[in-house]
Amino acid sequence: MARPRMFDEERALDAAMHTFWEKGYEATSTQDLCEATGLGRSSIYNTFKSKHDLFHRALAHYIDTMTTAQLAVLEDTRHSAADRIRALFAMVIDGETEHRAGGRSLGCLTVNTTVELAARDGQAAGMLERDTARRLTVLRAVIEEGRRDGSIASRRDAGALARFINAAIGGMRISSQGGADRTALESIAEVTLDALTH
Amino acid sequence: MARPRMFDEERALDAAMHTFWEKGYEATSTQDLCEATGLGRSSIYNTFKSKHDLFHRALAHYIDTMTTAQLAVLEDTRHSAADRIRALFAMVIDGETEHRAGGRSLGCLTVNTTVELAARDGQAAGMLERDTARRLTVLRAVIEEGRRDGSIASRRDAGALARFINAAIGGMRISSQGGADRTALESIAEVTLDALTH
């Protein structure tokens, strides 16, 4: 009945996500979003209500793809619990070395958003909190499995170990954004695993 | 020979620092800086060349006070190496629970700046890199002392352990900004120490 849309909404969302990922929310102008997506301003404001709304959808898109991929690794029962956590770290390190601009790592959009927006944007903070809660639940389950299969030796509370692993990932991402190279990140991951396996 | 300044430059710098700390660089307007410092715009632009310059001086002020205090704890030879690292973690946790706004932790200005600006602001990135290099050097020395006094059992490379500790602090700060409470942070610190003392 009407003119069909000339662009792929999913592709535009992905382009916007990468822009926010690279520059942050405040430093990204609507002009930047137009150039990244290849759309006109009115197309963007027609499809998404506002810059704020577009950001929320981009963040949801990021959380969806990232956390889903990470949890898949954690729930791969072919390997021991410790090996799954090792694989998770490898995945994070690969991501950090892969996604860079201007010789520097982009970090992680959830971490970046926690730092830049969580205090001012309740909706974004809620999305982030739900995501970490979900991640912590799975991590705790993996720890308990590792207790049974013998790959996790630490007798610390499983919840504490889960938070520790989560914090370690955040620390690796910050280190990466601060200039740490791949071997530095790998050594951090190894020491982190010591706390679990010894 | 002339009219003396009505305000304390150091005090203004401190107020500006707290504003940048709370809101980030981009989200802080010159109006915010006027209100925080109690100065007029022209006084600010007279004393500091620009918003950018004011931020750099605020960041330097932050790094100076924070890192100096932290390194003092690390170099207190009255305690064992492990106890000094323990004290460092306690200091970080106290800071996170102390500096908050709107029920949320402000995190750490160096971490926040690493995330928001390091990729775009070479000068800020340089300041941050020098700061972490300085911190890593002292941490490595503490690790080696701990090897001698017996409080550090890990046989991992001292540089790797230093980076691990630094990353752990960053991870704790991110966790705190993401909503982790004091007991959560304390449990993360305990597990982190396991990797060094076991």
Added chain:
DNA sequence: GGGATTATGTATTGATTGGTTCAAAACGTG
């Protein structure tokens, strides 16, 4: 106290921000 010097407050700069409007172009359907 007079003159030189500086700090401060007000007003304003031009550029850019996020967001809206509107007419014309592009399609699918009858």
Added chain:
DNA sequence: CACGTTTTGAACCAATCAATACATAATCCC
């Protein structure tokens, strides 16, 4: 082919941005 619907691009909006200009007020030294 023509109608009705939707996309699209360019022009436009008020607001705000960082930064400046300028006049006034305040101070010190002589």
